[in-house]
Amino acid sequence: MDLRSHFCFVIIAIFLGQPLSGQKEVFSSYYLIKKQYENRAENDSTALPIVKQYIDKARNEKNYIRLVEGYQDGIFYSAVSNKLKYADSAVFAAQLTKDKNIIGRAHLSRGTVYYFNFKKYKLALEEFLKAYEYSKKSDDKYYHNKVVYRLAVVKSYIGYYDEALILFKQTRDFFKKESEKNIHANLQYGNKRGYYNSLHQMSICYRNLGQQKKADSLTLIGLSLTTGDHEYQQEYGYFLKEKGISEFYKHDYISSITTLQRSKKYIANVDDFAWMTVCNSYIGKSYMALGEMKHAMPYFQKVDSVFQRHHFILPELRNNYEELIAHYQIEKNPLKELYYTKQLLKADSIITQDFPYLSSKIHREYDQRKLLDQKAKLETKFSRSYMLNLTLVVIALLLLLVLYIKFSKERKIKEQYKLLEQKILAASDLMQTKEPEKLKVHHKTDIDQKIVDELLGKLKAFEDRNGFTESGLTLNKLASRFEKNQTYLSAVINEYKGLNFNRYLSELRIAYITDKLYNDKKYLRYTIETLAEECGIASRNNFSDLFFEINGIRPSDFIKKRREDINKDNVRKEGK
Template structure:
């Protein structure tokens, strides 16, 4: 049977060629290479003659077909793109919108499958969609629908993507009931299995597990022991392993996931391979084999470094690595994976913003506008409905983008603050002090200055600054000096005025308490303000933000998430983490509350 599959969906070609001219020169050439597998360059021995004949006869339709075949048999990703561009140029000369649409779709599939570059892939899909709007070819329309669903699934719009996949899946299933040429049957099976796999992925993310298990059984039964669909069998096995992991059947999950890897790796589908690695790692972690788990988590990082691509659902991979090395007290590796997580977040956020706005403006909104034109012929209510949907879609995208940017900023500032706490560089005494010019220094004698500085050090170590209503006059009395001298020394040797000095001590104190003592995470903001001697919730929150670059509510939320993930994923390290926290608390001179 001819393997017409190309990349993930393998819808790419064959639908047009199946209606070949019997015994034409093109057919006689093509029968010499059509049974070669994908990426087999031996085909070019005959394929070059096919392309030469099409050019000689100025047959742009056959030339487009020749270049499309060249995409399929090229082993180089770079060459595939070059031939894809040639396919588009030849198709444009035919002025056949179906051929043009198919050519743009083919180039998009290369960007998606071979490069995992969603931005250029989406641009090509949208061009294909525009040329297919008036097409009578339902097969082509469902190909495009599938690929647009893939982009939506990547963005996390699972409900919307699911609708695309279900519609395409119904089409291909219906076509399988019809008698047709073997090549067309093969293509329809490919379409059916790949849309079925994507439906399972969406249903899993929507937590509709009963449907997931039923569809996995269907997929495995239909593809088992079928060489032509070993890739799809691997996808269904992957989902079976994830389902077994969810049910805590970790040994079965490991068996299914490992068995699914060879056919996925064979076609270099590194995106789904990383999902396999991630769940294999989590399965090993669940059966208390952290070292084996780390090997697979690190495989995900290796793919990320090589291809600069990561699926959003694999973000947890880095959280697990960070917490492991934090508990191991391996600062260098913890810092490395923290930077990798920030890099992944930046990449995901950037892709999300572009893809989300494009899919809505260029596809969803245009689709709505097309429907609007039809509705206008029936009722004026259609205008208001469509306009409202457009405004709602754009508003939703804008809100999501703003929220993502804010969350990214919070994550970054939290990590920076956490690094300071862990490395003991968060106390006021370690802060760089403004250099005072000789002419600006006070005339206080050195003995008096040293005496007051020692008393200030004792004041800091005793946490005297948490006293409510503390003023410079009160502190001067406690230190047996006057407020003028004390103010001068704080300005010169602490580099700030008294109010700022007191504020930093209080905020640094409560920040360290929040990080190291989980009891403080349950306090209300008003209580936290009171605990460090600040009069009001508003003043406390504003000062916390000014000094730390993050609101106290956001800091508490992030710290609670960290501790929850830590306890869930690395239970054997909890005792070590507690000892680490106690050690950190001791080094930072943070004693228990009086």
């Protein structure tokens, strides 16, 4: 379908004296609207707003003949997804005209959309049969033969090649005779296309009937007529397709690949995905016959991608899936093998539905029962493999998580060790007595300053002689030794040390043992229990928790990092 053939009916109607409207003027207001878009390309949706003006005008004026024409234009210019909507509207509007010719042509248009754009052959056949009944009483022989051609195409597609051939011979003879007449260029163009397309379809029928010589003869005629003719590139592409398929069956695989690649360039221009998949299929088969499976695979996969997108497959493409299944069996890839087994079962379901006559005649490497059994086995195998892989993935993720946690912990330990090391190096006593005036501006206690000074002095001496390392030391005991009231001692520690007694004692002890661990190597050999006793803490767990709380690192981790540093220093010294 292209622009010139779309308007062919209009020209034919004029030549046959069948006006498209009741208006007598040649340049009507409808014509003035149509001339704004009539030279645009097929599927050019930018024309639709103007087409809508045409449709609205016809609807408002109840000019149903023009309304049908407007909807036909909508089919031509709209995207594929919207063509059926316009086709349905055209049939509805045609019924309002009560004109059998117009009604028949509307059904022909809807059938063409089903056939060409959606590959719904049963629905297309229903529409073409309706159009055929109307066309039998028509004086328009071109229109009648166009309907006959569409009927034959559907018959050919669903496998009735003998019946289709009879009809194609009829349309071939008619269109050939008409194209040789001295008629308007547009009429001649439409008839030539009808002739070439009839030759193409006859070639397909002969090929499928096993009469390859007759098929080749018609293909050569078609190529000789269309080669170099820019107006018939689509038809030229179709004849190239048949030539490439013929070369494949003659085992000339390299020529077949070259010819089919050329064919694809022309077929792609009209977005005929059905014949494109046929080309891809035979290119893949040719590569496979040459032993180049890696080159064949992409073409088989293209066929599958069209199947996924359009839910359409021709019976002759079915064995693509058999080749893919066999390939992945050899490759020991059960996942891919299962996928293509499922796709083959889907393809069989569609072939059975859309091509009932052919479905019983297709040679199948795998019958339905075998396919289903194979699918079940693959699913079981894949399920086990999947569970094993899933288990391995979970284990791997857990290991990664453990490693990540360990790495994060090591990094944090290293950071905390460096911070602690800086504190140790900065001062030998981490708990230096703070100046009263710096600690608090306003004292909360009412203790006499002399008592405060005396207690601070005794605390300084207590710290200097490491009195805090005594196990079981309490506030009451220390106050007794200082010969002071324990309330006074508690208040001074809180006020001037900024800590309660227990916390004050804990920080002195941890600071002391931390300093020993850093500066005295023998402490690095002590157990955690011994270290706790050394600084006056009775419980191992209490010591470890206090060490971590105050230093941000466990004592065992600190010891480990300190040993590493010492070993590194020793290695450097030995190196020098």
